[in-house]
Amino acid sequence: MNSNEQFKSICTEASRAFRPWHKAEAEHLSLAYQEQRLPHALIFVGPQYVEKTHFAREFAQFLLCTSPVDGVACSKCKSCQLCMAGSHPDWLNIEPEEPRKVLRVDTIRQVQARLQQTAQQGGNKVCVISPAEQMNENAANALLKILEEPPANTYFLLVAHHASKILPTIISRCQRLSFAIPPRQEIINWLSDDFANDKIQQALEKGRGFPGRVYELLNGGIDAQSDESLLASFFAGQETAQSVAKNIDSAQLPDFLDSFLRLISHSLKSGQDGTVAAANNSVLSQLSACELYQIYDCVAAAKVALAQNANPRLLLESLLLQCFAIYSKFNS
Numbered sequence: 001m002n003s004n005e006q007f008k009s010i011c012t013e014a015s016r017a018f019r020p021w022h023k024a025e026a027e028h029l030s031l032a033y034q035e036q037r038l039p040h041a042l043i044f045v046g047p048q049y050v051e052k053t054h055f056a057r058e059f060a061q062f063l064l065c066t067s068p069v070d071g072v073a074c075s076k077c078k079s080c081q082l083c084m085a086g087s088h089p090d091w092l093n094i095e096p097e098e099p100r101k102v103l104r105v106d107t108i109r110q111v112q113a114r115l116q117q118t119a120q121q122g123g124n125k126v127c128v129i130s131p132a133e134q135m136n137e138n139a140a141n142a143l144l145k146i147l148e149e150p151p152a153n154t155y156f157l158l159v160a161h162h163a164s165k166i167l168p169t170i171i172s173r174c175q176r177l178s179f180a181i182p183p184r185q186e187i188i189n190w191l192s193d194d195f196a197n198d199k200i201q202q203a204l205e206k207g208r209g210f211p212g213r214v215y216e217l218l219n220g221g222i223d224a225q226s227d228e229s230l231l232a233s234f235f236a237g238q239e240t241a242q243s244v245a246k247n248i249d250s251a252q253l254p255d256f257l258d259s260f261l262r263l264i265s266h267s268l269k270s271g272q273d274g275t276v277a278a279a280n281n282s283v284l285s286q287l288s289a290c291e292l293y294q295i296y297d298c299v300a301a302a303k304v305a306l307a308q309n310a311n312p313r314l315l316l317e318s319l320l321l322q323c324f325a326i327y328s329k330f331n332s
């Protein structure tokens with residue numbers, strides 16, 4: 001594997017800046033850096049699609065910038081220009097070649113070799129690893145050795161969706177920063193210059209408030225269906241349990257289960273008082289209250305199991321099969 005493949009170029013954007021909801025974290029870390037108390041290893045933890053990797057890359061540029069302004073990279077110096085072109089020699093950006101592939105020990109060994117060299121631009125060296133939980137055991141152990149005796153002026157920025165899947169000894173060597181889903185208004189403010197309000201609202205709904213997902217949806221990057229239409233397609237036999245489960249990211253499963261419960265409540269309500277509820281075109285509306293309550297109990301039980309760390313993909317598949325059995329029994 002050549003170094004070009006190994007150290008993928010950095011995803012650059014026309015305008016590089018921290019996301020508005022990351023301002024406090026950015027200020028906190030840049031102040032620590034200015035006061036020379038920034039640890040050499042940091043781990044950014046939180047659900048997928050909250051733009052943690054974007055944060056890590058912005059902060060990497062700040063660490064490499066030769067003349068930062070107010071705690072952010074200047075975007076003008078030679079280092080910033082190289083960062084924005086994805087070709088800064090002292091920035092190692094480590095990510096799997098394909099989304100679900102593991103990061104192997106060879107990659108970490110190459111990182112080590114690169115970091116032992118003097119910084120080519122004379123400043124810091126930065127290594128961003130995202131998602132860090134995709135390092136296999138050997139890779140993680142190799143990284144741990146580097147973190148135990150880090151090269152001078154070198155910073156490691158790890159990004160993780162699931163901190164529990166990372167060696168505790170690695171976590172203990174990093175300062176941890178948690179990231180959460182930002183308030184919807186902040187996402188709206190961020191996107192309102194580029195997209196119409198009704199489009200943003202739709203994408204927020206479909207993307208369940210995850211900013212990265214919302215952004216992809218607005219850019220046509222995902223062929224996403226709303227939870228309700230996905231469930232309707234499933235009960236109508238147009239989707240299988242596996243294909244639905246593939247559509248739902250594990251970080252989004254709790255929200256999906258909530259949508260499912262809401263859909264059942266709507267169906268129950270429309271059956272009871274005869275009103276035209278929002279979801280009355282749902283295939284579930286034709287079920288009697290008895291089946292709807294049975295399905296409700298299954299979904300509620302799945303929520304409990306999820307909180308107890310059940311495997312999200314398997315949990316959703318088995319839930320859907322259970323619900324479909326109740327549904328088809330009624331229709332047979």
Ligand SMILES: [Zn+2]
Nearest residue numbers: 065074077080
């Ligand atoms: Zn700069």
